[in-house]
Amino acid sequence: DVILTQSPLSLPVALGQPASISCNSSQSLVYSDGISYLTWFQQRPGQSPRRLIYKVSQRDSGVPDRFSGSGSGTDFTLRISRVEADDVGVYHCMQGTHWPPITFGQGTRLDIK
Amino acid sequence: EVQLVESGGGVVQPGGSLRLSCTASGFSLDDFALHWVRQVPGKGLEWVSLLSGDGSLIFYADSVKGRFTISHDKSTSSLYLQMHSLRSDDTAVYYCVKDVRSGWYPPIFDVWGQGTMVTVSS
Numbered sequence: 001d002v003i004l005t006q007s008p009l010s011l012p013v014a015l016g017q018p019a020s021i022s023c024n025s026s027q028s029l030v031y032s033d034g035i036s037y038l039t040w041f042q043q044r045p046g047q048s049p050r051r052l053i054y055k056v057s058q059r060d061s062g063v064p065d066r067f068s069g070s071g072s073g074t075d076f077t078l079r080i081s082r083v084e085a086d087d088v089g090v091y092h093c094m095q096g097t098h099w100p101p102i103t104f105g106q107g108t109r110l111d112i113k
Numbered sequence: 114e115v116q117l118v119e120s121g122g123g124v125v126q127p128g129g130s131l132r133l134s135c136t137a138s139g140f141s142l143d144d145f146a147l148h149w150v151r152q153v154p155g156k157g158l159e160w161v162s163l164l165s166g167d168g169s170l171i172f173y174a175d176s177v178k179g180r181f182t183i184s185h186d187k188s189t190s191s192l193y194l195q196m197h198s199l200r201s202d203d204t205a206v207y208y209c210v211k212d213v214r215s216g217w218y219p220p221i222f223d224v225w226g227q228g229t230m231v232t233v234s235s
Contacts, residue, residue, distance in 0.1 A: 092158055104160070
């Protein structure tokens, strides 16, 4: 099974400052079609996960452009250019390249410093 | 609007059974795979099972294989998860999740339900 390792696991950030979350895979996530099936979700307190980014860097409609995804192979990053209060929650990465099973990272908790 | 609404959670004794339901609206079950994903409160996400739109592809996590059964009823747009031989480590919020397509393709989740809590305790 593919293991996804997120870092840091806890991320205190001051309002207006940038934030970066890493997701490292135990295997390359490049599928036979050349696409890496790496997805990022945001889970606000008390809510279900919400998709932010899919296929490494495709941002969902309605997601602020402060959020961006990048990476290739085994190393991926979610960046928030300027953190707002609404960004508090847990961020999860997920891979669908090598399935089953579909696997997730441990989650990164972002809060305001 | 695409929506998923789970129900059926509750408290059950170890060794007991429970059936979760997920009612889908805004799309046809024929066209998209559906998944169950669970989350121990305060912990990470764990994929549980997948059922393709045409019912030909069914997969389970090793942790539930042989104990859980996924199924759907297209006439009621419902997805089910029948759970047997429940253990304390099955305690979690169970989410129904829609895929963006169906078939033998890498899964991409899009819409999640609100979840239903399952507690296995004596």
